[in-house]
Amino acid sequence: MATVSEHPEKAAAYIADRSRSRWHDGALWFVRSKRDRMAHSLPEWEQLRSTASQIKAHTIANLPEILQQFEANAKARGVHVHWAADAQEHNEIVLEIVRKQNATRVVKSKSMLTEECHLNPHLEAGGIEVIDTDLGERIVQMRGERPSHIVLPAIHIKKEEVGETFAKYLGTEPGASDPQYLTEAARQHLRSKFLEAEVGITGVNFAIAETGGFVVCTNEGNADLGASLPRVHIACMGIEKLIPRLVDLSVFVRLLARSATGQPITTYTSHFHGPRPGCELHIVLVDNGRSRIRDSDEFRSALGCIRCGACMNTCPVFRRSGGHSYDAVVPGPIGSVLSPAADTKQHRSLPYACSLCGSCTDVCPVKIPLHHQLLTWRQQIAAQGLLPVSKTAAMRAGSMLFQHPRIYALAGALGRRALRWLPKSWVYNRANPWGLDRDLPEPPAESFRSWWQTNRQGTSVDEGMKSKEAKNGK
Amino acid sequence: MGSRARDSRQAILDRLRSREVTPVELPAIFGDDSISQVAIGFDDPATQFAGTVEAVGGLCLQVGSMQEVLNKLEQDEVYRDAARRCSLVGDEIPGNVNLQEIEDPHELSSLDFLIARAEFGVAENGAMWITDRDIRHRASLFITQHLALVVSRQSILCNMHQAYERIGQPETPFGVFIAGPSKTADIEQSLVLGAHGCRTLTVFLVDEPA
Ligand code: SF4
Numbered sequence: 001m002a003t004v005s006e007h008p009e010k011a012a013a014y015i016a017d018r019s020r021s022r023w024h025d026g027a028l029w030f031v032r033s034k035r036d037r038m039a040h041s042l043p044e045w046e047q048l049r050s051t052a053s054q055i056k057a058h059t060i061a062n063l064p065e066i067l068q069q070f071e072a073n074a075k076a077r078g079v080h081v082h083w084a085a086d087a088q089e090h091n092e093i094v095l096e097i098v099r100k101q102n103a104t105r106v107v108k109s110k111s112m113l114t115e116e117c118h119l120n121p122h123l124e125a126g127g128i129e130v131i132d133t134d135l136g137e138r139i140v141q142m143r144g145e146r147p148s149h150i151v152l153p154a155i156h157i158k159k160e161e162v163g164e165t166f167a168k169y170l171g172t173e174p175g176a177s178d179p180q181y182l183t184e185a186a187r188q189h190l191r192s193k194f195l196e197a198e199v200g201i202t203g204v205n206f207a208i209a210e211t212g213g214f215v216v217c218t219n220e221g222n223a224d225l226g227a228s229l230p231r232v233h234i235a236c237m238g239i240e241k242l243i244p245r246l247v248d249l250s251v252f253v254r255l256l257a258r259s260a261t262g263q264p265i266t267t268y269t270s271h272f273h274g275p276r277p278g279c280e281l282h283i284v285l286v287d288n289g290r291s292r293i294r295d296s297d298e299f300r301s302a303l304g305c306i307r308c309g310a311c312m313n314t315c316p317v318f319r320r321s322g323g324h325s326y327d328a329v330v331p332g333p334i335g336s337v338l339s340p341a342a343d344t345k346q347h348r349s350l351p352y353a354c355s356l357c358g359s360c361t362d363v364c365p366v367k368i369p370l371h372h373q374l375l376t377w378r379q380q381i382a383a384q385g386l387l388p389v390s391k392t393a394a395m396r397a398g399s400m401l402f403q404h405p406r407i408y409a410l411a412g413a414l415g416r417r418a419l420r421w422l423p424k425s426w427v428y429n430r431a432n433p434w435g436l437d438r439d440l441p442e443p444p445a446e447s448f449r450s451w452w453q454t455n456r457q458g459t460s461v462d463e464g465m466k467s468k469e470a471k472n473g474k
Numbered sequence: 475m476g477s478r479a480r481d482s483r484q485a486i487l488d489r490l491r492s493r494e495v496t497p498v499e500l501p502a503i504f505g506d507d508s509i510s511q512v513a514i515g516f517d518d519p520a521t522q523f524a525g526t527v528e529a530v531g532g533l534c535l536q537v538g539s540m541q542e543v544l545n546k547l548e549q550d551e552v553y554r555d556a557a558r559r560c561s562l563v564g565d566e567i568p569g570n571v572n573l574q575e576i577e578d579p580h581e582l583s584s585l586d587f588l589i590a591r592a593e594f595g596v597a598e599n600g601a602m603w604i605t606d607r608d609i610r611h612r613a614s615l616f617i618t619q620h621l622a623l624v625v626s627r628q629s630i631l632c633n634m635h636q637a638y639e640r641i642g643q644p645e646t647p648f649g650v651f652i653a654g655p656s657k658t659a660d661i662e663q664s665l666v667l668g669a670h671g672c673r674t675l676t677v678f679l680v681d682e683p684a
């Protein structure tokens with residue numbers, strides 16, 4: 001079953017290729033800068049964020065009522081509504097709908113939920129061809145990889161590598177790497193898939209309780225083709241995607257694309273309120289652990305996430321270590337909050353993949369206090385005894401040191417001498433992972449304790465500071 | 475699956491009900507102190523709109539009448555080269571594909587040019603609202619190689635709050651905001667126009683006093 005995955009090990013592989021790590025960092029910083037320009041162009045940005053955060057908090061508090069209202073209104077519009085307690089049930093429901101059509105070809109537009117449920121392998125095992133139609137997702141699908149980012153699934157791949165992949169699967173010129181040329185090849189290939197498909201699957205960005213409809217946002221138009229050509233459209237959504245009223249969309253549509261890619265809105269923002277004449281529309285409502293996160297006072301607000309990816313684009317750890325290092329469907333700061341909620345042991349290292357700089361919290365359009373939640377996770381992981389030995393041993397040693405002033409003084413004296421005299425290889429080695437990318441400071445000649453004893457003995461800290469300021473001529 | 479699915483519905487609702495969560499008030503979108511009161515506005519929304527349409531990759535042409543739309547189209551190479559054209563804006567602009575005569579939207583796969591009307595436009599993001607009220611096949615909007623939209627200069631709103639206030643309650647099963655041509659930046663963040671949907675979007679901003 002689930003093996004424990006350690007972020008530092010996975011990240012090390014990515015960081016080892018320094019130029020790639022730098023390139024990835026730059027690409028994401030570029031997106032983050034575009035987001036900043038957009039946020040600064042709206043004087044009401046902060047009010048938008050608080051309004052969004054309040055709407056989500058209200059929704060999460062009233063979730064059972066809001067879900068039932070949504071279900072009733074969707075049914076009244078001729079939509080089939082399904083409920084799935086977990087990933088397995090979600091996959092079974094989707095496969096059964098596809099089978100009822102005697103369909104074998106499915107086109108899918110980007111959906112983190114189906115990714116989370118591992119829908120593709122389930123359908124494929126049932127003999128169904130599933131084609132991801134978002135260009136970035138199609139690229140990773142062909143390469144047999146997983147998306148490394150929730151909005152920019154192929155951000156870790158270089159255009160030359162896309163060229164190699166397309167030469168192999170789509171017959172493009174070997175060595176070609178022009179994005180325009182490669183996109184055109186994908187357009188032709190995917191058009192034929194859209195025309196062949198019997199069922200289209202999409203995700204959901206927002207579902208509206210008051211109207212029983214839902215909204216899907218894309219730039220490419222793939223969700224729209226997938227939903228308007230095949231006779232059957234299946235929309236898969238987590239139960240947290242709801243909002244109460246249609247007008248609430250005005251808040252979220254303004255925030256989503258600006259936070260995600262720095263666009264004022266996505267090219268297509270499609271509102272589905274019922275099937276096309278003679279066609280079928282299905283909605284699958286999925287829990288898969290969400291109701292459990294709602295139970296927790298500390299992490300509840302993470303359910304408000306609108307999957308914009310802004311927290312990843314700004315995160316200094318994500319930018320350098322790459323999305324795959326998180327070994328989770330949702331990576332980055334929000335993934336590091338959500339993944340341990342699903343399986344604490346497996347994802348115990350993720351809350352440590354964080355510098356606590358707080359940048360994620362600053363950019364989050366729904367004001368999830370991400371870095372506070374990551375800190376809370378660290379406490380819970382330590383309390384559950386899930387820390388790796390390397391961390392617990394050091395912490396136990398530290399705690400002993402701080403509790404015994406004499407040993408502390410002795411250790412300090414030894415340390416100052418050791419750092420000066422010991423050969424480098426004795427200080428920087430495998431026993432000191434901290435020193436891999438950092439230099440220890442030049443040790444001072446005298447410890448603070450002995451400086452205090454000669455200069456300030458008998459004075460309080462306040463007086464000591466005053467006399468120091470007086471000396472500095474303040 | 476039938477009964478198990480019903481069980482899951484009940485199980486999910488029961489699980490959610492078993493945990494009382496402190497209520498949070500739903501903020502007002504309209505009215506005093508609401509977000510719509512402080513949202514960005516423009517002295518001249520139509521000019522702002524025209525600029526934003528270009529910024530998101532579209533071409534915006536300001537015209538006085540539908541006759542002028544036709545004149546502009548006839549000067550346009552893309553339109554002249556289009557073999558299969560569909561017009562949903564009235565007889566002034568002729569077409570040779572009639573959506574009403576088409577049963578299966580797959581037949582639209584070779585559509586080259588579609589011109590349709592948008593109900594209104596939004597200055598802050600260049601988006602235009604279109605519903606399937608008069609469009610038999612919604613696929614036509616996405617499958618056409620080139621798309622032109624006609625929108626009235628007098629219909630341009632400042633921001634999305636005004637847009638949803640105007641939409642009110644959706645009466646048709648489908649409505650979409652379209653802002654610019656289909657695009658992607660999935661290959662090394664280079665912007666490429668024409669991913670799956672239209673390769674070009676032309677917006678005719680028509681002056682038609684109400
Ligand atoms: S946590 Fe906030 S910033 Fe991160 S993806 Fe979700 S909404 Fe966006």
